[in-house]
Amino acid sequence: xxxxxxxxxxxxxxxxxxxxxxxVLLQAKSGLARDVSLSYWREQLSQTAxxxxxxxxxxxxxxxxxxxxxxPDLGDAVPxxxxxxIDGIEEFVFDRVISGVRRYLSGQPPxxxxxxxxxxxxxxxxxxxxxxxxxPPATEGxxxxxxxxxxxxxxxxxxxxxxxxLLNEVLGPTLARLSxxxxxxxxxxRHRRSPDRGLTYDGALILGATDRxxxxxxxxxxxxxxxxxxxxxxxxxxxxxxxxxxxxxxQEGRTTLPQTGPVRKPPLDPVRRxxxxxPRVPTPTQTLPxxxxxxxxxxxxxxxxxxxxxxxxxxxxLYCSMGDGSIVRVDPDSGVSTVVDRxxxxxxxxxxxxxxxxLVCDTQRGLRRLDPATSExxxxxxxxxxxxxxxxxxxxxxxxxxxxxxxxxxRFDIEHFMGSLLEHRGSGRLLRFDPDGxxxxxxxxxxxxxxxxxxxxxSFLVLAETSGxxxxxxxTTGPRAGARRSLxxxxxxxxxxxxTFRDGRAWVAMTxxxxxxxxxxxxxxxxxxxxxxxxxxxxxxxxxxxARSMTSDGAVVDDVHGVVxxxxxxxxxxxFGGALYLAGPHQSxxxxxxxxx
Numbered sequence: 082x083x084x085x086x087x088x089x090x091x092x093x094x095x096x097x098x099x100x101x102x103x104x105v106l107l108q109a110k111s112g113l114a115r116d117v118s119l120s121y122w123r124e125q126l127s128q129t130a131x132x133x134x135x136x137x138x139x140x141x142x143x144x145x146x147x148x149x150x151x152x153p154d155l156g157d158a159v160p161x162x163x164x165x166x167i168d169g170i171e172e173f174v175f176d177r178v179i180s181g182v183r184r185y186l187s188g189q190p191p192x193x194x195x196x197x198x199x200x201x202x203x204x205x206x207x208x209x210x211x212x213x214x215x216x217p218p219a220t221e222g223x224x225x226x227x228x229x230x231x232x233x234x235x236x237x238x239x240x241x242x243x244x245x246x247l248l249n250e251v252l253g254p255t256l257a258r259l260s261x262x263x264x265x266x267x268x269x270x271r272h273r274r275s276p277d278r279g280l281t282y283d284g285a286l287i288l289g290a291t292d293r294x295x296x297x298x299x300x301x302x303x304x305x306x307x308x309x310x311x312x313x314x315x316x317x318x319x320x321x322x323x324x325x326x327x328x329x330x331x332q333e334g335r336t337t338l339p340q341t342g343p344v345r346k347p348p349l350d351p352v353r354r355x356x357x358x359x360p361r362v363p364t365p366t367q368t369l370p371x372x373x374x375x376x377x378x379x380x381x382x383x384x385x386x387x388x389x390x391x392x393x394x395x396x397x398x399l400y401c402s403m404g405d406g407s408i409v410r411v412d413p414d415s416g417v418s419t420v421v422d423r424x425x426x427x428x429x430x431x432x433x434x435x436x437x438x439x440l441v442c443d444t445q446r447g448l449r450r451l452d453p454a455t456s457e458x459x460x461x462x463x464x465x466x467x468x469x470x471x472x473x474x475x476x477x478x479x480x481x482x483x484x485x486x487x488x489x490x491x492r493f494d495i496e497h498f499m500g501s502l503l504e505h506r507g508s509g510r511l512l513r514f515d516p517d518g519x520x521x522x523x524x525x526x527x528x529x530x531x532x533x534x535x536x537x538x539x540s541f542l543v544l545a546e547t548s549g550x551x552x553x554x555x556x557t558t559g560p561r562a563g564a565r566r567s568l569x570x571x572x573x574x575x576x577x578x579x580x581t582f583r584d585g586r587a588w589v590a591m592t593x594x595x596x597x598x599x600x601x602x603x604x605x606x607x608x609x610x611x612x613x614x615x616x617x618x619x620x621x622x623x624x625x626x627x628a629r630s631m632t633s634d635g636a637v638v639d640d641v642h643g644v645v646x647x648x649x650x651x652x653x654x655x656x657f658g659g660a661l662y663l664a665g666p667h668q669s670x671x672x673x674x675x676x677x678x
Contacts, residue, residue, distance in 0.1 A: 095217065095257040099210035102138075104268050104285050105171035106232075108164075108200040118198040119143055119169060123328060130171065131330040131338050138174035139331035140467075142230055142287070145323040161320050164200075165280045170230055170322075172266075172287070174212070176334050205270040205282065213249050215257040215265040224466060225263045225289035227296045228324035233284040236317045243315045244284045245269045251308050252286060259299045264289030329467045339426070339445040339471040340494035347497060349614045351607035354505040356600040359550065360573045362642070369626070369643035370674045375416045375662075379669040380405040388664035390475075390578055390653030391671060392431045392439070394453065399655065400439060401664055401671065402428035408441065410453060411671065413657060421453040427495055430475030430487075430532070430578060430653075440484065442473040444495045448486055448514065462486075462514050465522065472498075472509075475532050475578055479557040480539030484514040485523070487530040487544070499618060501529055502548050503610050505603040511544060511555065523563045524555070532579035534587050536633045543568065543633065545576040545589060552576060552589070552635060568635030574627050574642075577652040586638050590654035590663060591627035624649045626672065628661055641676065648672045 109118035123141060131139045144167060235244055248267035257265045266287040290296035300321075303309060312319060330338050335347060380386040380403070388401035388409070399411040400421075408422040408431075426445030433439055434450075440461075441449040447463035447470040461484070463470060471494060476486035490501040490508045501508060509527035514520050524530075528549035535542050535557070544553045544565070551570040556562050574591035581587065602610055627642035628651070641661070651672070653664035663672040 095215050095254050097213045097215045097253070097257075100137075100174045100212040100214055101207060101210050102172065102174040102212050102268060103204055103206040104270070105173070105202055105204045106167050106282075107169040107171070107202045108166060109168040110198050110200050113198065115146065115168060121198050122169060127328070127330045128338060128341060130173075131336045132344065135176045136173060136331050137176040137334045138172070138329075139336075140172040141328045141330065142170040142172065142228070142324045143326045143328070144168055144170065144230070145325045147323060161280070167232075167322060170285075172268075205268075205285075206272060207268050208271045211245065211249075211271065212268045213253050213266070215253050215267075217257045217259075217262045217265065223263050223291060225327075226291050227293040228264070228287065228289045228327060229296060229300070229321050230324060231286045231288070231319050231321045232282045233286070233316050234281065234318040234320070235283045235315055239315055241269075241271075241283060247311060247315050248284050248286060251311055252303070255303060255308050256288060256299060259302075261291045261295035262288070262299055263291060327467045328464065328469070330469070332468075335492065337468045337471060337491070339469060340496055341445060344494075344496075346614060347493060347500065349500055349504055349607070349611045350506065351504045351610045352506045353605075353607070354603040356603050357571065358597070359595040359600065360571060362573050362594050363637075363640050365642055366639045367641060367677050369641060369645070370676060372645045372648065373673040373675075374647070375411060375418075375671040375673060377401060377409055377411070377418055377669045377671065378403065378405075378407065378420065385666040387666045387669045388653060388671065389429045389666050390431045391655045391662050391664040392433050392581070392653075393655050393657045394433045394439065395435055395437045396453075397657075398453075399657070399662060399671070400431055400433070400453065401653075402431050402441065403669075404666060408439070408451060408453070413660075413662070422451055422456045422458060424449070424458070429473065429495075432476045432478065433581070434478065440476045440478070440486075442476050442486060444472055447473050448476060448484065462512075462520055465512065465520055474530065477533045477535045477542055479535060479542070481558065482516045483557070485533055485535075485542055485555075485557065486512055486514065487527075487533055488512065489529050489531060489547070498529075500614060502599065503602065503614055505548070507549075509546070524565060531577050532589065534579040534582060537582050537585060538633075541633075543579060543587065543635075545579055547575055547577060547592075550575065550595065552631070554635075569631070569637075574629070576629075578654060580654050580656055582633065583656055586630045586632055588654045588656055588661065589629045589631065590651045591629055591642070592650050592652060593623065593625045593627060626651055626663060626674075628654055628663065628674070639676075641674065645672065 109115045253267045269284040383404045386404040390402050394400050401409045406424045407420045409418050410421050411418045424443050426443040428441050428443045430442040439451045441451050448461045451458045472489040474487045474489040488510045492508045493500045507526040507528045509530040511524040513523050529547040531547045532545040533542050540558050541554050541556050550572045552568045553565050554568050556564045577590045577592050579589050624646050626645045630639040651663040651665045655662045661674045
C-alpha cells in the first residue's frame with residue numbers, strides 16, 4: 082500500500098510561534114541504575130532549571146530504554162555509538178533573547194552539582210527565534226498519547242541553513258497538517274557541540290500524536306513522500322527516540338513545580354471582580370462548648386506546624402495531616418498520638434476508605450493512598466497532562482470507585498496561597514481519577530476549590546470554593562456527571578474542608594468570617610494588589626472558631642462559632658462520638674468540642 086495515500090491532512094494553514102531556546106541531551110551515569118539518574122533529574126534538578134531567570138518554558142523528555150531507530154532508513158547512515166545513547170532531553174524556551182545568549186556565553190553547566198549523575202550532558206542553543214512551535218488545527222483539548230524526538234545530523238558539505246529550511250519550512254508544516262498530530266516543535270541548532278564522543282547534531286524535531294499507531298503512520302507516510310527525499314538529501318542520519326514520559330515544569334514564564342524550599346513570590350496577574358458585601362455572621366444555634374485541646378507532635382520551627390485536616394478512620398482512630406509531612410494517628414479517648422507515615426511533602430486533605438486505608442492529598446507528592454497499619458503508601462496521581470499537581474487539596478470517593486479531588490490553584494504553592502486570593506482569578510480544578518487510571522479535569526476556573534464530600538446516596542458530591550464563598554453540588558453519576566449547581570452562595574464565612582456525611586449531615590470548617598478588606602481589593606486596580614503582594618504578609622491570628630453543619634441539599638442545621646483562646650483558622654473538621662474535632666495549621670493540637678444533637 083502506498084503510505085502517501087493513507088495520510089489525511091487538514092486544509093487549514095498552520096499557525097506557529099518563533100522561539101529562542103536550547104536543547105540539552107543527557108546520558109545516565111554508567112554503573113548507576115538508569116532510574117536513579119532520571120528520578121533525581123525529575124524530582125530535584127528540575128527545581129533549579131525551571132526557576133532560572135528568563136525561562137519561559139522548560140520540559141523534560143524521558144526517553145524509552147528501547148533501541149534507537151533511524152528515521153527514515155538512510156542506507157549508509159551514521160549509526161549511534163553505544164556510548165552516545167541518550168536517556169533524556171531537556172527543552173528550554175527563553176523569555177528573552179538575551180537570557181539564552183547569556184546562558185550560552187556563561188558556559189554554565191545545566192545541572193551544577195547533580196551533573197555527577199550523568200555520564201555526559203551536551204547543550205545545543207538555537208539561533209534567535211530560530212525554533213518553531215506549530216499549532217495543529219483542531220487539537221484543543223486533545224491529549225498527546227505518544228511522542229518521539231528526532232535528532233538530525235546533516236551531510237558533509239551541506240549548509241546549516243538547509244536544516245532550518247528542512248525543519249521549519251518542510252517537516253514542521255507538513256506534519257502539523259496531519260490528522261491525529263497534536264504537537265510539532267522544531268529546533269535548529271546554531272552550534273555543533275559534541276559530548277566528546279564524535280557525534281554532533283544540527284537540529285531536533287519533537288512530534289506528538291494521539292497514539293503510537295497514528296504517530297508511526299504519520300512518520301512512515303511522510304518518509305514515503307517528497308519530504309522523505311528532502312531528508313535524505315540534507316541529512317546523513319536521523320536518530321529517533323521514543324519518549325516514555327514528558328514533564329512540563331515551566332510554562333508561560335511560571336514554574337509549575339510544587340515548592341520544596343524557600344523561593345521568591347511568583348508574579349501576580351490580578352483581575353477585577355465585584356464582590357457584594359457579605360451577609361452578617363449569623364447567631365450561633367448553640368452555645369460554644371468548653372474547649373478541650375489534644376496535643377500533637379510539634380515542629381516549632383515551622384510557620385504552619387499543625388494539622389490541615391482531621392478525619393475518622395475505619396478503625397475508629399483520628400488521623401491528622403501535619404505541617405512537617407507526617408500523618409498522625411490519635412486515640413480519641415486517651416489522646417495518645419502516633420506517627421504512621423512521613424510523606425516527605427506537605428499533606429493537606431485526608432479521606433478515610435472503607436478498607437482502612439487513607440487518601441492523602443499532598444502539595445508536593447500529589448494524590449496518594451496510605452495504609453496506616455503498614456505505612457505503605459502508593460502514588461495515584463502526581464502529574465496531569467504532563468504537569469505536576471502543585472496544590473492537591475482534598476479528595477472523596479464516588480459509588481463507582483472513582484476518586485474526585487481538588488487542586489486549589491495551578492498558579493501558586495501553599496506558601497504563597499494568598500497570591501491566588503489577591504488575584505481573584507479562578508485557577509482551581511476538580512478532577513476525577515477512575516479505577517482504570519484515567520484522569521479527567523471535570524471543572525476548572527474554580528475559585529480556590531477545597532473540601533469535597535460525597536452525598537449519603539453517592540450520586541453527587543458537595544464542593545467548597547474558599548474564595549468563592551460557596552458550596553456547590555456536582556453530579557458524579559449518570560449522563561449529567563460533572564454538572565454543577567449552587568447549594569449555598571454568598572456565605573458569611575470562608576469555607577474550607579468538609580467532613581464525611583453522617584446521619585444526613587456534614588460539617589464545614591469555616592476559617593472565620595469573611596474579610597471585607599479582601600473583598601474590596603477585588604475591584605481595585607491590579608497595580609495596587611501587586612504592590613501589596615510584594616509586602617511581607619501579616620498573618621491574622623484572631624482566636625475565632627466556626628463550624629457549620631448542613632444537609633446534602635445545603636440547608637443549614639447548626640452554626641457553632643465564637644472565640645476560643647489559643648485556637649484560630651480551623652481548616653479541618655470531623656464528628657465522632659458526640660464531639661467535633663477541629664484542625665488548624667497554625668497550632669500543633671486538635672480542638673475538641675462536645676456538641677448537642
